[in-house]
Amino acid sequence: MNLLQYQNFKLQHCMKFTIINIIFTSFLFIYCFTLQAQEDGYKKLDPIYIIETANDSIDIASNFYSFYDSLAVFFEDDTLYSSFDNEIIHYPKVDFSNKTDTTILFLTDASKKSFYVNPHNGEVTSRFGLRHRRYHYGTDINLETGDSVLSAFDGRVRITKLSSSYGYVIVIRHLNGVETLYAHLSQINVTNDQLVKAGELIGLGGNTGHSHGSHLHFEIRYLGAPINPEDIIDFGKGQLISDKLFLTAYHFRYQREIAKLKEACFHKVKSGESLGSIARKYHTTTKTLRKLNRLKTSSLIRTGVKIRVR
Numbered sequence: 001m002n003l004l005q006y007q008n009f010k011l012q013h014c015m016k017f018t019i020i021n022i023i024f025t026s027f028l029f030i031y032c033f034t035l036q037a038q039e040d041g042y043k044k045l046d047p048i049y050i051i052e053t054a055n056d057s058i059d060i061a062s063n064f065y066s067f068y069d070s071l072a073v074f075f076e077d078d079t080l081y082s083s084f085d086n087e088i089i090h091y092p093k094v095d096f097s098n099k100t101d102t103t104i105l106f107l108t109d110a111s112k113k114s115f116y117v118n119p120h121n122g123e124v125t126s127r128f129g130l131r132h133r134r135y136h137y138g139t140d141i142n143l144e145t146g147d148s149v150l151s152a153f154d155g156r157v158r159i160t161k162l163s164s165s166y167g168y169v170i171v172i173r174h175l176n177g178v179e180t181l182y183a184h185l186s187q188i189n190v191t192n193d194q195l196v197k198a199g200e201l202i203g204l205g206g207n208t209g210h211s212h213g214s215h216l217h218f219e220i221r222y223l224g225a226p227i228n229p230e231d232i233i234d235f236g237k238g239q240l241i242s243d244k245l246f247l248t249a250y251h252f253r254y255q256r257e258i259a260k261l262k263e264a265c266f267h268k269v270k271s272g273e274s275l276g277s278i279a280r281k282y283h284t285t286t287k288t289l290r291k292l293n294r295l296k297t298s299s300l301i302r303t304g305v306k307i308r309v310r
Contacts, residue, residue, distance in 0.1 A: 080177040080223060086192045089159055089171060089181070091224035097255035103247040105176045105222075107153065107232070107240055114154045117199035118238040119182060120147060120216050128228040128254075135258060137226040138181065138219035141235065143205035145186050145214045151196045152180050152218075152233075160188045166217070167208025172196060181219035184211040227251050265310035271303050282309040 081091065108115050119141070126140035143149075151172055158179070159171035166183035170190065173179045186206025196202060207214045220227045231251055234241055267278055275286045275295075289295070292308040301307060 081173075084156075084158060084173070084193075086158060087161075089161075089163060089166065089169065090221070093225045093255075094223045095255060096223075096225055096252035097249060097259070099247075099249040099252065101248075103222075105178060105245040105247055106243065107176065107178075107245055108243045115198050116152060116233070116240045117150050118233075118235060119150050119152050119180075119218050120205065121238060122147075122216070124230075124235050125215060128226070128230065130257070130261075135254065138183075138217045139229040139235070141216040141218060143214055143216055145204070145206045147205040147214075148201055149182055149185060149203045149205055149216055151198055151200045151202050153178070153198050155180070155196060157190045157192055157194045157196060157202075160190060160192055163209060165210045167211060168203065168206065169209075170202055172202070177222060179221045181217075181221070183217035183219075184208050184215060222247065225252055225255070228254075265308070266306045267309045269301050269303055269305050269307060273301075273303075275301055278307070278309065284309065 085091075120143050122142040124139055125142045126136060128139055129136060153172075153174045155172040155174040157170065158173045159169060159181075161169060163169050163183075166181075168185040168188050169181065169183045170185065170188060171179055171181050182203060184206055185203040186208060187204040188202070189204070190196060190202045205214055205216050211217075218229055220229050220232060227247075228251070229235075232241060232245055233239075265282075267282070269278070275289055278301075279286045279289055289307065289309065290297070290299070292310075295301075
């Protein structure tokens with residue numbers, strides 16, 4: 001065996017040893033991870049599978065990001081939230097407007113007889129979105145005072161209280177980390193920490209808080225961030241659009257709109273002013289002003305009204 005052959009033999013031997021070492025280390029890592037998962041109770045938890053990736057696994061209280069392998073760990077509500085607070089109605093909103101991944105939420109589980117039920121079968125009277133320059137974060141459903149209000153999903157009651165804005169309000173946290181809110185009730189029929197099933201009576205409809213006429217204000221939130229309920233539910237048919245929710249930045253597109261509104265500039269119309277004179281004052285066009293304020297070509301502006309100019 002000459003020197004070149006010896007070096008080739010040595011190199012092949014080293015490569016084989018390195019590959020064996022990598023395989024052994026990988027199996028050891030998987031074995032240790034499995035043991036740790038068992039100790040942490042992942043098998044007992046059997047969560048409704050939430051696949052999280054690094055940029056939205058978050059400790060709400062401290063607002064620090066916790067990093068996880070997107071394929072290795074399934075999360076449940078106790079992992080996503082740092083506490084089960086019975087006083088604060090909303091956790092601080094996470095900004096998902098630049099979310100680049102997809103979070104998969106399983107909303108029902110037939111094997112566990114976990115389904116969806118309309119909180120109340122009524123007409124949708126007001127939708128999620130901008131309303132009078134303020135954002136309406138839920139869906140309003142028509143009802144009469146005293147009508148039954150039901151839990152939409154299985155869950156655990158986190159909030160039962162009287163709020164100045166929501167009136168009598170209930171918040172239920174569900175195993176997948178989603179929270180549902182039921183507001184303007186006349187009566188609350190559940191208590192904090194109570195476990196409820198989908199379709200269970202939780203309260204009676206009403207007109208309490210900041211409300212003009214009896215209705216149910218219904219919200220869906222994930223890590224404090226509102227989601228348009230009609231992106232998930234067909235209220236007319238009384239069913240989910242899909243049993244799985246593929247949560248992306250699209251569901252939080254309103255956050256960008258709100259950011260723009262915060263930078264908006266408004267002008268109070270004075271006597272004798274026209275849309276054209278206001279446009280010239282702010283170095284813009286009447287077309288832009290109509291678009292910003294959703295004005296028709298035939299629309300007239302009244303003295304004292306505030307219009308958006310930027």
